Amino acid sequence: MEEPVLVERDGHVETWTINLPEQRNPVSGDAVIDALVSAVDSVNADHGVRAVILTGAGSAFSAGGNIKDMAEQKGLFGGTPYRQRDGYRNGIQRIPRALYRCDVPLIAAVNGPAIGAGCDLALMCDLRIASESAFFAESFVKLGIIPGDGGAWFLPRAIGAARAAEMALTGDRVDARTALDWGLVSRVVPSSTLLRETRELADRIAVNPPHAVRMAKKLLREAQHQSLDGVLELSAAMQALAHHTGDHREALSAFREKRPGTFIGE
Numbered sequence: 001m002e003e004p005v006l007v008e009r010d011g012h013v014e015t016w017t018i019n020l021p022e023q024r025n026p027v028s029g030d031a032v033i034d035a036l037v038s039a040v041d042s043v044n045a046d047h048g049v050r051a052v053i054l055t056g057a058g059s060a061f062s063a064g065g066n067i068k069d070m071a072e073q074k075g076l077f078g079g080t081p082y083r084q085r086d087g088y089r090n091g092i093q094r095i096p097r098a099l100y101r102c103d104v105p106l107i108a109a110v111n112g113p114a115i116g117a118g119c120d121l122a123l124m125c126d127l128r129i130a131s132e133s134a135f136f137a138e139s140f141v142k143l144g145i146i147p148g149d150g151g152a153w154f155l156p157r158a159i160g161a162a163r164a165a166e167m168a169l170t171g172d173r174v175d176a177r178t179a180l181d182w183g184l185v186s187r188v189v190p191s192s193t194l195l196r197e198t199r200e201l202a203d204r205i206a207v208n209p210p211h212a213v214r215m216a217k218k219l220l221r222e223a224q225h226q227s228l229d230g231v232l233e234l235s236a237a238m239q240a241l242a243h244h245t246g247d248h249r250e251a252l253s254a255f256r257e258k259r260p261g262t263f264i265g266e
Helices: 030-045 067-072 081-090 094-100 117-123 151-159 161-170 176-182 191-206 210-222 228-243 246-257
Strands: 005-010 013-018 051-056 106-110 127-131 135-137 173-175 187-189
Touching: 005 030, 013 030, 013 191, 030 094, 051 191, 094 117, 106 117, 106 191, 117 135, 117 151, 127 176, 127 191, 135 176, 151 161, 173 176, 176 187, 187 191, 210 228, 210 246
Parallel strands: 013 051, 051 106, 106 127, 127 187
Antiparallel strands: 005 013, 135 173
16 A cells, blocks of 8 residues: 655655545545654654655645545544544644644645645645646635634635635635735746755755754744744743854854855754
């Protein structure tokens, strides 16, 4: 049986590929959920990984929930309301919790349609680059349901309340160029160069001192819900740690000597 999520390591960058192309990469099954949670746990414990690219196999990024299982009321979608509530809590909702606590920057390489929970999966990443063939749809209402995986939290933070409401309440598609205009993605590129350009961005992140990058990501996450005073206090504590790293001393030396720094995570 094929792995539901392929994990490939190249230098300091990992690529996670949701590997169910015949089903357009749904993320509601236990196998994919377990694999993504495990990948996050592994990266958090491995300071050799400095950036992660998340993408989908085949022509789709992710179609979100498994519609066949939904129609047949199987797995996550079966049982009494109470059982379904627990199914969401102990199932697909593990993905946003895991990706949110991922210590390293996550970059979504959106290679095709990102629909429903697939759209939300892209939003759970720190950065998003889309191919010209990609589109996004917060399409839960089209199926008579609501974003059950955290989309109502992630989407307004990415594009603002008004546009998030438009996407969530109409369920309409947003093409790649509109997604760029709205700030949902930072770049739109040809399909043929998507992974190369995403890797170039990952390398621009990975070349930096890894402890500083992980702490900067943490600060950006905390700033979404903390007060200014709280963020300043956390910043002071993290900055004190950063000043005592070998990579900080190397960065200062490289700056003075007008050369690239070599950072080893110490």
